[in-house]
Amino acid sequence: MSDKPFDWGRTDRSEEEAFGTQVAAAVLNAAADAVVACDREGNIRLWNPGAERIFGFSAIEAAGQSLDIIIPGRLQARHWDGFRKMMASGQSRYPQGHLLSAPGRRKDGSQLSIEFTVVALRDGEGRISGLVAVMRDVTARFEEMKALRKQLREGAPA
Amino acid sequence: MSDKPFDWGRTDRSEEEAFGTQVAAAVLNAAADAVVACDREGNIRLWNPGAERIFGFSAIEAAGQSLDIIIPGRLQARHWDGFRKMMASGQSRYPQGHLLSAPGRRKDGSQLSIEFTVVALRDGEGRISGLVAVMRDVTARFEEMKALRKQLREGAPA
Numbered sequence: 364m365s366d367k368p369f370d371w372g373r374t375d376r377s378e379e380e381a382f383g384t385q386v387a388a389a390v391l392n393a394a395a396d397a398v399v400a401c402d403r404e405g406n407i408r409l410w411n412p413g414a415e416r417i418f419g420f421s422a423i424e425a426a427g428q429s430l431d432i433i434i435p436g437r438l439q440a441r442h443w444d445g446f447r448k449m450m451a452s453g454q455s456r457y458p459q460g461h462l463l464s465a466p467g468r469r470k471d472g473s474q475l476s477i478e479f480t481v482v483a484l485r486d487g488e489g490r491i492s493g494l495v496a497v498m499r500d501v502t503a504r505f506e507e508m509k510a511l512r513k514q515l516r517e518g519a520p521a
Numbered sequence: 522m523s524d525k526p527f528d529w530g531r532t533d534r535s536e537e538e539a540f541g542t543q544v545a546a547a548v549l550n551a552a553a554d555a556v557v558a559c560d561r562e563g564n565i566r567l568w569n570p571g572a573e574r575i576f577g578f579s580a581i582e583a584a585g586q587s588l589d590i591i592i593p594g595r596l597q598a599r600h601w602d603g604f605r606k607m608m609a610s611g612q613s614r615y616p617q618g619h620l621l622s623a624p625g626r627r628k629d630g631s632q633l634s635i636e637f638t639v640v641a642l643r644d645g646e647g648r649i650s651g652l653v654a655v656m657r658d659v660t661a662r663f664e665e666m667k668a669l670r671k672q673l674r675e676g677a678p679a
Binding site for chain 2: 389393395396462483497504507514
């Protein structure tokens with residue numbers, strides 16, 4: 364997480380800012396990456412088309428719900444423990460750009476493997492007001508890795 | 522890639538849009554994910570702190586440069602072939618949300634493994650005006666997978 368102001372690398376800042384807004388809107392409105400934002404209480408405040416695609420809940424269904432809708436039951440206590448610590452300290456315990464991975468849950472109850480980054484949202488006084496996660500479904504690759512490890516353990520031929 | 526308008530899932534659209542802009546700016550200004558936008562010619566027009574962190578070029582250094590600065594020489598011809606096809610057709614040949622992976626190159630010449638999604642930028646008339654890529658450094662996991670495959674090929678014990 365960086366507090367550094369964005370440097371557009373060019374001189375005409377208003378043009379740059381308009382372009383930055385266009386780029387950000389394109390990512391947010393696309394279904395390529397899941398972008399999910401929640402408030403300090405962990406309730407969903409933004410759910411983009413990528414989140415709809417990956418998790419199966421529509422934006423209407425997800426809005427206002429707890430993040431628990433996408434967290435397998437057995438992992439919820441651990442999730443909220445880390446969530447509350449980040450809210451209290453205002454900082455992640457991971458280094459900048461750290462790629463997190465965790466099992467997630469779809470609307471139909473099936474499990475998936477996600478990889479995600481987390482960025483803090485801050486209010487006008489710099490206090491943490493929520494979190495944004497950018498998430499990807501990496502189930503196929505995760506299963507492939509698991510199969511390779513199993514083959515190695517069992518000494519099976521490649 | 523989705524042309525569906527973003528549905529904020531709530532009723533107060535101006536408040537929702539302001540929040541969406543805040544979320545998008547937080548992701549763009551963070552170093553968690555590399556966000557890089559280029560124009561129709563493949564010249565870099567936006568380079569965020571995540572791109573600075575992952576590739577080592579500052580925004581000032583990257584602005585206006587060809588994407589070739591982060592593509593290993595042997596892969597450039599193939600990259601531009603796919604790039605031009607997407608510009609001509611206005612569409613990706615991959616399904617929505619498809620996670621692409623490719624080797625990349627850092628400023629110091631070292632190679633890394635990246636995973637990325639691509640979203641089209643469109644002008645007021647819906648014509649494709651550029652591309653945005655959201656990129657992650659997955660070198661560690663890629664090397665782990667390669668090592669597992671090698672162990673299996675060689676029949677070494679786990």
